[in-house]
Amino acid sequence: EADIYQTPRYLVIGTGKKITLECSQTMGHDKMYWYQQDPGMELHLIHYSYGVNSTEKGDLSSESTVSRIRTEHFPLTLESARPSHTSQYLCASSESGRANSPLHFGNGTRLTVT
């Protein structure tokens, strides 16, 4: 059973608010990822990290930012939320020392910006 947690599970906020989506894992994984998924659509990688102080942008452009100060924590921040940010955000992690290590996903944060 994967130990990766995302909070909040659901979030409804107004336009212009700053929000941070939390993601924590207790498996000691170096690699962590953020994916964005609209209902019924594909997952798109928006950020990833290969370890502490490492962050990279993913394949899909995103106005969000991430930080990786601790191995277990990979928060995602939106400085000024807009309705176009309404989506599901999925966090994942994987081992770095083992080739073809699978991704472990959290259950996501479903964000609605009104």
Next chain:
Amino acid sequence: DAKTTQPPSMDCAEGRAANLPCNHSTISGNEYVYWYRQIHSQGPQYIIHGLKNNETNEMASLIITEDRKSSTLILPHATLRDTAVYYCIVSPANAGGTSYGKLTFGQGTILTVHP
């Protein structure tokens, strides 16, 4: 990364085997085949992966053709809880490569298991 092609939807009777095909005709020699599934409103769940040999675990079996251009995920005794979107993904497994772990999820196959 190699692109995959999956049927958009499939049906299966409860208790029967579900065989989900995936075409990856442009797969490279160092690319693995991964299968994940996503049950409604949850995060994707890893199922199985393989390079060239057939693989089996407690969840499923993976059959990869000899030329590696296609594969089949087999759920031997499907249950209603196996209803989900199933994703077939190919990706390099080089732990030192920048593409490692950055899986590209396509549309997947919606598997519906009915009583």
